Amino acid sequence: MVINRQVLTLDEFTIQQYRNFPGATGELSSLLRDIGLAAKRVNVEVNKAGLVDILGDAGSVNVQGEEVKKLDVFANDQFTGVLKHGISCAGIASEELDDIIVFDDEVSNNSKYVCMYDPLDGSANIDVNVSIGTIFAVFRRVTKKGEPCAVQDFLQKGINMVAAGYVIYGSSTMLVYATRRGVNGFTLDPSIGEFTLSHPDIKCPDLGKIYSVNHGNFFQYSEEVRKYINVCQNKNKSNGGPYTQRYIGSMVADVHRNLIKGGIFMYPGTTDKPNGKLRLLYECNPFAFIIEVAGGKATNGKERVLDLQPTELHQRTPFFVGSKLMMEELEKCLES
Numbered sequence: 001m002v003i004n005r006q007v008l009t010l011d012e013f014t015i016q017q018y019r020n021f022p023g024a025t026g027e028l029s030s031l032l033r034d035i036g037l038a039a040k041r042v043n044v045e046v047n048k049a050g051l052v053d054i055l056g057d058a059g060s061v062n063v064q065g066e067e068v069k070k071l072d073v074f075a076n077d078q079f080t081g082v083l084k085h086g087i088s089c090a091g092i093a094s095e096e097l098d099d100i101i102v103f104d105d106e107v108s109n110n111s112k113y114v115c116m117y118d119p120l121d122g123s124a125n126i127d128v129n130v131s132i133g134t135i136f137a138v139f140r141r142v143t144k145k146g147e148p149c150a151v152q153d154f155l156q157k158g159i160n161m162v163a164a165g166y167v168i169y170g171s172s173t174m175l176v177y178a179t180r181r182g183v184n185g186f187t188l189d190p191s192i193g194e195f196t197l198s199h200p201d202i203k204c205p206d207l208g209k210i211y212s213v214n215h216g217n218f219f220q221y222s223e224e225v226r227k228y229i230n231v232c233q234n235k236n237k238s239n240g241g242p243y244t245q246r247y248i249g250s251m252v253a254d255v256h257r258n259l260i261k262g263g264i265f266m267y268p269g270t271t272d273k274p275n276g277k278l279r280l281l282y283e284c285n286p287f288a289f290i291i292e293v294a295g296g297k298a299t300n301g302k303e304r305v306l307d308l309q310p311t312e313l314h315q316r317t318p319f320f321v322g323s324k325l326m327m328e329e330l331e332k333c334l335e336s
Helices: 010-019 027-047 070-084 123-128 215-220 223-233 251-261 280-293 324-335
Strands: 057-061 067-069 089-094 113-121 132-140 161-169 173-179 182-189 194-199 210-212 264-267 297-299 319-322
Touching (some): 010 182, 010 194, 027 161, 027 173, 027 182, 027 194, 070 089, 070 113, 113 123, 113 280, 123 132, 132 251, 132 280, 161 280, 173 194, 173 251, 173 280, 251 280, 319 324
Parallel strands (some): 089 113
Antiparallel strands (some): 113 132, 161 173, 182 194, 264 319, 297 319
C-alpha cells in the first residue's frame, strides 16, 4: 500500500504542533490522541450497530431524565476508560454521569488537564441511522497539581478552555478540534485506521444561507426569536437571501454543516423550558469555543456563552451560534 506522506495523521499533526513551542510538555497532544483512539472504537460500534445487540434503550435514564441508549453507555465507557488509562487527564465529567470521576492515582494527579464530554450527542437518532457525534472540552485544572482534581476544575468559564472539539459519525467519520491557534478537521481513513488532516485551518464563513431551528416550537419562542425566524423566512435576493431551513435534530451534524458552509444554529428557551435543553458544559461551551476560533459568534441571547460562569455540572442554557454576520443580525432582533 502506498501512503501519501504529505497527508498528516492526527498523531503526526499534534506532535508537529507542540514541537513549535519549546516549553510545551506534549500533554495536550497526548490527550487529543487519546480522544481520537476512543472515537475510533466508538466508530466501529456505530458502523455495526444494526448487526449487534447494541441499539435501543439500556433500560435506564441519565441525569437529564432522558432514556439512555445502549450505544450511549458504550461510548461513555470508552472515553472514560481511554482517558483514565492515559497520562494526560486528571479526571472527567460526562453528560451521562451525575458527578465527576476523579482519576486518583499518582500519574493522573500530576496531569494538567480535565476533560468534559457528551459521549454520544444526538443519540435519539441512533435507531434511524442519522449522523451522531461526540463533543468534548479540555480545561487546565485550577486545583494544585499533585493532588486529586475537584469539581471547581470543571466549573470554569468557557473562555478558559484550552481545547474543544467534536467527532461526527456520518458518511465519513471526522474529528474536528480547536485550540487558540485554529480549528482543524481530520477524516478517518479506514484503510489505515487513522484520522488524517483533511480540513486544515477551518474558517466559518461570515455569511451563510442556512438557519437551523426546531420550527415546531415556534409559538413557544420569545417574540424576539420569532422575529428573527421571520427575517430568515423573508430573505430574498435583494436582502442577502434566500435562507434555507435545515434542522437534523443532531446538534453535531447541524453545527458541523454550518461551520463548513456558513449558517446559524438556534436552540432558544421556550415557555415550558426557559433555560433551553442544551447543556452549557458538554455542548454549548465546546461549540462556542470552536466557532469563535473559526471566526463566528455564540450567545445565550443575552451574553457571550464563553463568559458564562457555570454553577452546576448539568446547567442548561439557550444557545445561538454561527456565522458572524448572521449572528449580528440575530442580536439586533434580540435587542429590539
